[in-house]
Amino acid sequence: xxxxxxxxxxxxxxxxxxxxxxxxxxxxxxxxxxxxxxxxxxxxxxxxxxxxxxxxxxxxxxxxxxxxxxxxxxxxxxxxxxxxxxxxxxxxxxxxxxxxxxxxxxxxxxxxxxxxxxxxxxxxxxxxxxxxxxxxxxxxxxxxxxxxxxxxxxxxxxxxxxxxxxxxxxxxxxxxxxxxxxxxxxxxxxxxxxxxxxxxxxxxxxxxxxxxxxxxxxxxxxxxxxxxxxxxxxxxxxxxxxxxxxxxxxxxxxxxxxxxxxxxxxxxxxxxx
Ligand SMILES: NC(=O)c1ccc[n+]([C@@H]2O[C@H](COP(=O)([O-])OP(=O)(O)OC[C@H]3O[C@@H](n4cnc5c(N)ncnc54)[C@H](OP(=O)(O)O)[C@@H]3O)[C@@H](O)[C@H]2O)c1
Numbered sequence: 001x002x003x004x005x006x007x008x009x010x011x012x013x014x015x016x017x018x019x020x021x022x023x024x025x026x027x028x029x030x031x032x033x034x035x036x037x038x039x040x041x042x043x044x045x046x047x048x049x050x051x052x053x054x055x056x057x058x059x060x061x062x063x064x065x066x067x068x069x070x071x072x073x074x075x076x077x078x079x080x081x082x083x084x085x086x087x088x089x090x091x092x093x094x095x096x097x098x099x100x101x102x103x104x105x106x107x108x109x110x111x112x113x114x115x116x117x118x119x120x121x122x123x124x125x126x127x128x129x130x131x132x133x134x135x136x137x138x139x140x141x142x143x144x145x146x147x148x149x150x151x152x153x154x155x156x157x158x159x160x161x162x163x164x165x166x167x168x169x170x171x172x173x174x175x176x177x178x179x180x181x182x183x184x185x186x187x188x189x190x191x192x193x194x195x196x197x198x199x200x201x202x203x204x205x206x207x208x209x210x211x212x213x214x215x216x217x218x219x220x221x222x223x224x225x226x227x228x229x230x231x232x233x234x235x236x237x238x239x240x241x242x243x244x245x246x247x248x249x250x251x252x253x254x255x256x257x258x259x260x261x262x263x264x265x266x267x268x269x270x271x272x273x
Pocket of ligand 1: 014018064089090091093113141188191193
């Protein structure tokens with residue numbers, strides 16, 4: 001059945017996670033039809049059952065690192081009656097560790113999941129999105145994509161790359177109807193952050209947000225007519241600007257915190273063994 005005029009069909013990657021589930025809850029309450037993507041089919045089914053109008057939503061479980069599964073996902077999306085209007089590239093992974101402690105496999109997994117997968121999925125879904133009357137892409141970045149942070153070198157690199165990709169694509173598609181949004185949260189209370197990361201944040205006085213706050217900002221982007229960028233949290237928004245203009249100021253602030261960051265990074269690696 002073709003959805004009503006203002007109803008969007010939205011593919012959310014990483015819908016089984018904290019932020020993805022919160023986005024799903026908000027969009028479903030707003031009347032949109034969801035394609036819930038993630039690896040954990042059980043969690044996705046439980047999420048679907050908890051959503052308003054649960055019968056309207058579909059679970060599309062796949063490991064996005066697997067090219068065949070990604071291809072099947074895109075093929076399945078092409079069969080959705082009424083098409084797909086929005087892609088939210090939200091799936092992501094992180095590891096809090098010093099670079100010396102990160103294996104090739106960890107580096108590759110982070111860069112692939114956080115950067116290459118959103119690029120490839122966007123490319124493969126674009127022809128389908130462009131058939132929509134109101135096509136949009138939302139890339140979920142991170143404050144750490146704008147402030148390279150010790151202990152998060154690979155994660156910061158992947159999210160910085162995602163921001164560069166979003167900016168290029170927004171400009172590349174400027175004369176099409178596709179809106180390309182970017183949303184960069186600071187720390188968010190989800191399973192994404194290990195005990196050591198939460199302790200680091202407490203120790204450094206870093207604030208964290210609820211996943212619902214991120215979901216509200218995501219909905220606002222989707223409601224806007226033009227492509228948009230949003231950075232969540234104060235003073236993080238200020239730090240991002242200071243870092244862009246005067247990186248030496250942030251270098252010296254973070255240098256003072258290095259002993260604490262190193263201590264928690266080592267604790268995190270030991271806990272993961
Ligand atoms: N939490 C934070 O502090 C924070 C801050 C800034 C930005 N972010 C960004 O927000 C996004 C969501 O994070 P979150 O906090 O909601 O994390 P989360 O609760 O750990 O959820 C991560 C999601 O990504 C999915 N995923 C990971 N690898 C995948 C793969 N290979 N194929 C398919 N799905 C995969 C997971 O699926 P399964 O569980 O089903 O495997 C899960 O649904 C990420 O991009 C993250 O970088 C998070």
